[in-house]
Amino acid sequence: MQRAEPQSFERVLSSMCTEPHPTARKAAERFLATNPGDPGTYETVADLEREAVERLGTIAGLGDPAGYVTSGGTEANVQAIRIARNRGDTDDPNVVAPEHAHFSFTKAAELLGVELRTAPATDYRADMDAMTHLADDDTVAVVGVAGTTEYGYVDPIPAVADLADAVGALCHVDAAWGGFYLPFTDHDWHFGHADVDTLTIDPHKVGQAAVPAGGLLARSPDLLDELAIDTPYLESRSQVTLTGTRSGAGVASAVAAMDALWRDGYRETYERAMGNAEWLAEQLDVRGHDVIGPELPLVAADLSIPMTTELRDRGWRVSKTGSGEMRVVCMPHVTRSMLRSFVADLDWY
Amino acid sequence: MQRAEPQSFERVLSSMCTEPHPTARKAAERFLATNPGDPGTYETVADLEREAVERLGTIAGLGDPAGYVTSGGTEANVQAIRIARNRGDTDDPNVVAPEHAHFSFTKAAELLGVELRTAPATDYRADMDAMTHLADDDTVAVVGVAGTTEYGYVDPIPAVADLADAVGALCHVDAAWGGFYLPFTDHDWHFGHADVDTLTIDPHKVGQAAVPAGGLLARSPDLLDELAIDTPYLESRSQVTLTGTRSGAGVASAVAAMDALWRDGYRETYERAMGNAEWLAEQLDVRGHDVIGPELPLVAADLSIPMTTELRDRGWRVSKTGSGEMRVVCMPHVTRSMLRSFVADLDWY
Structure with a gap:
C-alpha cells in the first residue's frame, strides 16, 4: 500500500468528514x-x-x-x-x-x-x-x-x-x-x-x-x-x-x-469554526459576492467564475450546491490559515 | 478507552469475522x-x-x-x-x-x-x-x-x-x-x-x-x-x-x-482451515456425536448437552444453528491447538 496516499485534509473544504480526534x-x-x-x-x-x-x-x-x-x-x-x-x-x-x-x-x-x-x-x-x-x-x-x-x-x-x-x-x-x-x-x-x-x-x-x-x-x-x-x-x-x-x-x-x-472541546470547536465561517463570509462579501450564511459553520457564495477546475488543480477540494453556489464546510480541520490561502487563491483568478 | 479491551480471537469459534492480516x-x-x-x-x-x-x-x-x-x-x-x-x-x-x-x-x-x-x-x-x-x-x-x-x-x-x-x-x-x-x-x-x-x-x-x-x-x-x-x-x-x-x-x-x-496465501489458509475442520469433525464423531460437514471449513454437531453457558464461562464463543446444533466456524484465526483445548473442555463436561 506504499503506492497510495490517503487524502490529506490540508485543502479539503468540501467534506462533512474530518480528521478524527x-x-x-x-x-x-x-x-x-x-x-x-x-x-x-x-x-x-x-x-x-x-x-x-x-x-x-x-x-x-x-x-x-x-x-x-x-x-x-x-x-x-x-x-x-x-x-x-x-x-x-x-x-x-x-x-x-x-x-x-x-x-x-x-x-x-x-x-x-x-x-x-x-x-x-x-x-x-x-x-x-x-x-x-x-x-x-x-x-x-x-x-x-x-x-x-x-x-x-x-x-x-x-x-x-x-x-x-x-x-x-x-x-x-x-x-x-x-x-x-x-x-x-x-x-x-x-x-x-x-x-x-x-x-x-x-x-x-x-x-x-x-x-x-x-x-x-x-x-x-x-x-x-x-x-x-x-x-x-x-x-x-x-x-x-x-x-x-x-x-x-x-x-x-x-x-x-x-x-x-464533550462538552468544552466541542464548544471550542464550534466557536473556532463559526469564527472561521464568519471571517470567510466577510472576505467574500467585501469582494462583492452574494453570501449565504453562516447560520452554522458553512458558507455558500454565488461565485460567478467557473472556478472549480482551477481550484482543484491547486489542490483545493470545494463543491457546489444544487443551485451552483460554491460551498465551504468549516469542519474542525479547517483553520483560519487554510481559509486565508484559499481566499488568496480566489483573488489570483 | 483504557478501561475496555476489545474481544481477543483466542477462543472465538462462532464468528465469521477474523483477525485482519x-x-x-x-x-x-x-x-x-x-x-x-x-x-x-x-x-x-x-x-x-x-x-x-x-x-x-x-x-x-x-x-x-x-x-x-x-x-x-x-x-x-x-x-x-x-x-x-x-x-x-x-x-x-x-x-x-x-x-x-x-x-x-x-x-x-x-x-x-x-x-x-x-x-x-x-x-x-x-x-x-x-x-x-x-x-x-x-x-x-x-x-x-x-x-x-x-x-x-x-x-x-x-x-x-x-x-x-x-x-x-x-x-x-x-x-x-x-x-x-x-x-x-x-x-x-x-x-x-x-x-x-x-x-x-x-x-x-x-x-x-x-x-x-x-x-x-x-x-x-x-x-x-x-x-x-x-x-x-x-x-x-x-x-x-x-x-x-x-x-x-x-x-x-x-x-x-x-x-x-491472493492466491497462495488464501490457498494455505483454506488448506489449514479445512484440515482443522476435518480434525474437529473426526474428534466429535469418535465421541459419538452426529456431525454435519465439513463441506467448507465449518463443523456442526448435535451435542445433546446444553453446554453453551459452561463453555462461555470458560471463554469460548460458540453458537448454535437454528436446529440447535453446536456450530464451529474454522476461520483463519482458529488453530489446531485452539480446537484441541476446546475438545478437551468438551470432554470435561
Missing part, C-alpha cells in the same frame, strides 16, 4: 477487529455502543435514549423512514420533507417504496405552509433538517414536530452534521425542544470520531422494534440495524471522541 | 479518515475501490466486473435484491431462496417490499424441485448460497442459475463467507461456472480485511445503474451504495489483504 483514532485502531453486529461474541464493543447512545442522548436532549451506532447519516435517515413506514397505518405511505433534505431521503423512499414529497423552502429553511399543504392522512413522517447539507441552515423544528403531531406522523430530525455544533447555539433542534421521535446525529462528522460512526436516536425502544429481524445462529436474538456485521472501530472511536470533547 | 490492518489504519462515498474529494481511495472490485472479480471468475465495496454481506445481499426488484416487470415481486439463506434476505424483503419464498433444503443444500415449485412469473431473483452460514454447504449454483433463467429472473449467489475458500475446491459457484448476475463476496470475512469490507459484484454495469441516486453537492454525479459516507479503511485493507494473500 487522536483519541478517537487510537480507539478505532484498537477495535478494528470487533463486530457490534454480533454482541454475544463481541461483548465489550456492545457495551461501548450502549455508552455511545447514552452520550448521544445527552447531547440531543434525551434521557434514557434508544438507538444505535449506524454506518452514517444515510443509514440513520433510511431507518427512521423505515420505522415510520412500518408504524404507519396506510398502504400508500408518504414522507413530507423540505426540498433541501439530504439525498438519503430520496434513497430511503426508493428503497422502502414510500413517496417522498418535498416542499419548497423560504430563506433556506422549511416553509411550514408548503409543508402543511403536502401532508395528509397517508403521511407517516415529517422531516426537519437541523443543519442542512448545502447551506447549514436550521429548519423550525418545533413547527415541524407540530405538523407531524397534527397529521399523526412521526417527526424525524436530521442533525447528522449539525448535531455537534447546535448545542452551542440558540436553535431549537432536539428531543428537549420539541416532540421529536427520531433523530440522526453523526459522531463521524463534527463529532470527530472515525468513519463509520453515525447515530440514530429514538425517543422510545418500541420505535426500534419496528426494525427487528430475527437472527438465528447469532448468540443474540434479533437485530435492528440495516447492515449486519458492523465496525467496532466506529463505535469505540465515537465513545472516545465524546469522552474527550 | 497485518498488512490489511496497517492499510485500514492509514485510510481511517477517508470516504469512498465522496470520490471527488477522496480520489485515492476511489482508485483503490476500483482495484478491490477488479481483484474480487478475478477471484469470482469475472473479467471487467462491476461492483463496489459494501459495508458487509447484508448490504450486498440487500442491494442485489433491490437490483432485481427494480429490474423486474411486476408489481408483486418475489424472491426464491433456500431456507438456509442468510437472514439478510429476510431484512431485504422487509425493507424492499418483496415477498421472500423459502424452499426446504435436502441434505443442507437447496432442493431444486422445491425451488422450482416456488418460482413463477413474479419471481425477480433466485438465490443460491455458496457456503451457508449455518453449515458451510454449497448450493448447486448452475441449477440455481438455470432456474433463474427459466423464469426470467436474476441469479444472485451469496458467497459472503465462502468466496475466499471456494477457489481451492471443486465446487461450481461463480460467474465463470454459471450464468450468475450478482454475487456477494466479503473481504472482511475469510479475505482477512478489516471490517467494514463486504463486496457486491455484478456481471454488467447496467445492473448497478438500478441503484443510482443523484447526489447534488458532491463532486460526483450519483451514488449506488446503500450507505452514503463509507469507510476508506475497509476499502484500503481489502486491497492490501488481497495483494498479500
Whole structure:
C-alpha cells in the first residue's frame, strides 16, 4: 500500500468528514477487529455502543435514549423512514420533507417504496405552509433538517414536530452534521425542544470520531422494534440495524471522541469554526459576492467564475450546491490559515 | 478507552469475522479518515475501490466486473435484491431462496417490499424441485448460497442459475463467507461456472480485511445503474451504495489483504482451515456425536448437552444453528491447538 496516499485534509473544504480526534483514532485502531453486529461474541464493543447512545442522548436532549451506532447519516435517515413506514397505518405511505433534505431521503423512499414529497423552502429553511399543504392522512413522517447539507441552515423544528403531531406522523430530525455544533447555539433542534421521535446525529462528522460512526436516536425502544429481524445462529436474538456485521472501530472511536470533547472541546470547536465561517463570509462579501450564511459553520457564495477546475488543480477540494453556489464546510480541520490561502487563491483568478 | 479491551480471537469459534492480516490492518489504519462515498474529494481511495472490485472479480471468475465495496454481506445481499426488484416487470415481486439463506434476505424483503419464498433444503443444500415449485412469473431473483452460514454447504449454483433463467429472473449467489475458500475446491459457484448476475463476496470475512469490507459484484454495469441516486453537492454525479459516507479503511485493507494473500496465501489458509475442520469433525464423531460437514471449513454437531453457558464461562464463543446444533466456524484465526483445548473442555463436561 506504499503506492497510495490517503487524502490529506490540508485543502479539503468540501467534506462533512474530518480528521478524527487522536483519541478517537487510537480507539478505532484498537477495535478494528470487533463486530457490534454480533454482541454475544463481541461483548465489550456492545457495551461501548450502549455508552455511545447514552452520550448521544445527552447531547440531543434525551434521557434514557434508544438507538444505535449506524454506518452514517444515510443509514440513520433510511431507518427512521423505515420505522415510520412500518408504524404507519396506510398502504400508500408518504414522507413530507423540505426540498433541501439530504439525498438519503430520496434513497430511503426508493428503497422502502414510500413517496417522498418535498416542499419548497423560504430563506433556506422549511416553509411550514408548503409543508402543511403536502401532508395528509397517508403521511407517516415529517422531516426537519437541523443543519442542512448545502447551506447549514436550521429548519423550525418545533413547527415541524407540530405538523407531524397534527397529521399523526412521526417527526424525524436530521442533525447528522449539525448535531455537534447546535448545542452551542440558540436553535431549537432536539428531543428537549420539541416532540421529536427520531433523530440522526453523526459522531463521524463534527463529532470527530472515525468513519463509520453515525447515530440514530429514538425517543422510545418500541420505535426500534419496528426494525427487528430475527437472527438465528447469532448468540443474540434479533437485530435492528440495516447492515449486519458492523465496525467496532466506529463505535469505540465515537465513545472516545465524546469522552474527550464533550462538552468544552466541542464548544471550542464550534466557536473556532463559526469564527472561521464568519471571517470567510466577510472576505467574500467585501469582494462583492452574494453570501449565504453562516447560520452554522458553512458558507455558500454565488461565485460567478467557473472556478472549480482551477481550484482543484491547486489542490483545493470545494463543491457546489444544487443551485451552483460554491460551498465551504468549516469542519474542525479547517483553520483560519487554510481559509486565508484559499481566499488568496480566489483573488489570483 | 483504557478501561475496555476489545474481544481477543483466542477462543472465538462462532464468528465469521477474523483477525485482519497485518498488512490489511496497517492499510485500514492509514485510510481511517477517508470516504469512498465522496470520490471527488477522496480520489485515492476511489482508485483503490476500483482495484478491490477488479481483484474480487478475478477471484469470482469475472473479467471487467462491476461492483463496489459494501459495508458487509447484508448490504450486498440487500442491494442485489433491490437490483432485481427494480429490474423486474411486476408489481408483486418475489424472491426464491433456500431456507438456509442468510437472514439478510429476510431484512431485504422487509425493507424492499418483496415477498421472500423459502424452499426446504435436502441434505443442507437447496432442493431444486422445491425451488422450482416456488418460482413463477413474479419471481425477480433466485438465490443460491455458496457456503451457508449455518453449515458451510454449497448450493448447486448452475441449477440455481438455470432456474433463474427459466423464469426470467436474476441469479444472485451469496458467497459472503465462502468466496475466499471456494477457489481451492471443486465446487461450481461463480460467474465463470454459471450464468450468475450478482454475487456477494466479503473481504472482511475469510479475505482477512478489516471490517467494514463486504463486496457486491455484478456481471454488467447496467445492473448497478438500478441503484443510482443523484447526489447534488458532491463532486460526483450519483451514488449506488446503500450507505452514503463509507469507510476508506475497509476499502484500503481489502486491497492490501488481497495483494498479500491472493492466491497462495488464501490457498494455505483454506488448506489449514479445512484440515482443522476435518480434525474437529473426526474428534466429535469418535465421541459419538452426529456431525454435519465439513463441506467448507465449518463443523456442526448435535451435542445433546446444553453446554453453551459452561463453555462461555470458560471463554469460548460458540453458537448454535437454528436446529440447535453446536456450530464451529474454522476461520483463519482458529488453530489446531485452539480446537484441541476446546475438545478437551468438551470432554470435561
